[in-house]
Amino acid sequence: MKRFIERFYVAIIFIFLYAPIVTLIVLSFNSSRTRAKWGGFTTHWYSELFKNDAIMQALYNTIFIAIVSSVIATLIGTITCIALNNMKARPKNLLLGMNNIPMLNADIVTGISLMLLFISFGFRFGMQTILLAHITFNIPYVILNVMPKFKQLNPNTYEAALDLGASPVYAFFKVIFPDILPGILSGFLMAFTMSLDDFIITHFTKGAGVDTLSTKIYTEVRKGIKPEMYALSTIIFVTVFVLLLIVNISPAKEKQSRKHVSFVRRYSKQFAAAAVALILIIGSVFLFQGKGNQQVIVYNWGEYLDPEVLTMFEEETGIEVVYDEYETNETMYPKVASKAADYDVVCPSDYMIQKMIENGLLAELNYDNIPNVKNIDPDYINQSKDFDPENKYSVPYCVGTVGILYNKTMVDEPVDSWDILWNDKYKDNILMQDSVRDAFMVALKKLGYSMNSSDPKELEEAKQALIDQKPLTQAYVVDQVRDKMIGNEAAIGVIYSGEAIYTKRENPDLEYVIPKEGTNVWIDSWCILKDAPNKENAEKFINFLCRPDIALMNFEYITYSTPNTEARKLIEDDDIRNSTIAFPDLTQYNNLETFQYLGDKTDRIYNNLWKEVKSK
């Protein structure tokens, strides 16, 4: 009976640990693109995966960083342990204390502190900064694994070896090393796993064009995880699992007691040789990847451009594109402002463009080099004057509105006003936007104020409205509105128009409206940075994106509306070409506004009010 209870208990814990893993594996065979819906069995994503260069590159980076950082950390950590073993208590405790800091410090603090270091001392962000950061947080895992092995050593064996004429180095490798090897290996494994799994620290220390799987996934969270990612995770998981089984089963014939050690010891030279070879190969590929003479460094939103377009641009112009992604305007800004990486082209939103203009970060565009700008709808060029008064700095790329998406089967009254988001009837069925300005836009518009208000009284009222609304909301989300609405998780959600077309296609019960009180017309535009090292290439790049066929490719890939009128004419599907969601007639609506930069002080007021809402 006792045995049964024990087994049962272990089984329950394992179900708990592995349930999400199984879920992910199942999702990798789901033919529907959204995780909210089961569309039938497919292995399509597995073949897609190997065609996806961006994911394969991220995988390569992840493994490269994990191997190099854990090998270096293992070397440093092990020799440190040798030294620590001979130290007096005081310096030893000091070093161990320092060693504990990255272990105990919150990841976010470690990540940010390293970012501040790199920025202050002018490091260039890139692969090398991620490596330095990973080595830093990996060393403690090695030391904590190797130190206990030293404690278990019998000091006499080493003395004996010396007495018998062995040199200290020889004695170390013959006597001590085999005994501490299990500690070194488990330290290495731990470091490797931590490096592989790390997101937060990488997020703060990565540079242009370098993505690991974690940071790639995080940019995808905004727009929904690509099923290829599930497929890749499944492959990694199964590979490791099989390797584990082999390693644990094969040496079973040998003596039980020191099986693990002897197995490793027998093959240690081969292991070492293989590891070194692997690092050399990967390292040389990395070093000789060599940059072409011509390049342009692009910093764009995650999932905001068809990767095929980049390949076409490279083929047509011979200019290499270094491509990097960000999740929000606010994470992009400090990286650009601190000039930690030499970006050429960025794609900020309206109010952020204004902020960057005011802070002198943007270069004036030379429209002679961007003749294709003629394809852009004059309405949007005009609307851009809200943030770029003389149209000197920006070329609109994607545009849209913010509105209400509702499920016709769950909402039975007509929806035409923001007020429905305050209706008790839909308690726990409302999804609000989780960003300061968007949330306040809804509240301010509902109250009949401008969404660019900086009047403390109006803002206070808006805050109160949001606090009143909080008990009714199911969640504050940015990206997941899409999946949750498709999966019938909620009845009403605040959503960007670009997502509306896609969600309607996946779930025909959904309907998108622009409320009568008015809303936000947002514009994301391409800009060139003042310090851009490749300004001419950047202009070529922008011009290329304004070409109708290219704009069409991007529209079909990201489904966000394009202001490119020539591209719109090329759309084959009548429903989409004439869709009032994708291409609203702006003159039909009242009170449409575009976000403006209100200055640091007002920004801070908004943020504080939002914090009050969130903490209620």
Place this chain on the structure above:
Amino acid sequence: MKTKQSKWLAMPFTVWGIVFILIPLFMIFYYGLIDSEKHFTLANITAIAEPEHLKALGLSILLSLIATIICLVLAYPLAMILSRLGINQNSFIVLIFILPMWMNFLLRTLAWQTLLEKTGVINSILHFLHLPSLNIINTPYAIVLGMVYNFLPFMVLPIYNSLIKLDADVINAARDLGANGIQTFTKVIFPLTIPGVISGITMVFIPALTTFVISNLLGGSKILLIGNVIEQEFTQASNWNLGSGLSLVMMIFIIINMAASAVFDKDGEGGMM
């Protein structure tokens, strides 16, 4: 090994630690103690007393304490059962707990969303069995669940390690001297595994206290933890000074924790492996 020469082997780590651990930490202090005009100020630290921050901190402490206790209660019996399975499976057990980490952390946490949602996997099963549905997504319960899920291995491994290091003779001696099962556990086994327990508590409590990803993904962003506040100051509000100041406040808890481990775990025995 008692040679003087081997001391220089500590040099690489000493230098590395100063450059990449201590100086960055100093940067946080520096940013935390100045305002946007670079004047010295304590305002970023005292800002913790503002009601929103205090509430976020209190909630973080509460949730991470609950998660830590649940982890401990779940992990200790589990570690005991596993430790009796025999030493030759040692590495395998460790690996079984590390294995889930090879599936990305963000994906694992997102998978819980799929499991817990109103129309999610668990509720579909419950519905099929005509059982009442489980509505914990977007509540503090889901956050605690996410914490327990992500950090449980960090509790199991150190406890498991202290248990397999226990000398069987000590336990037998206790038995011989007439102690019953419970007495053996409370008087002998548990006290000897305290370093492992302390190490486990640290490894669970600190990341749980400072998380922002779990509360965002499973709490529907409705619940503001101190990690979320700090993250938002850096990534959304661009107020690095306030973010650094609040990070400094959080470090106080880390120092308390380090002091506690120093008292209970003098030899640093409660390792992960």
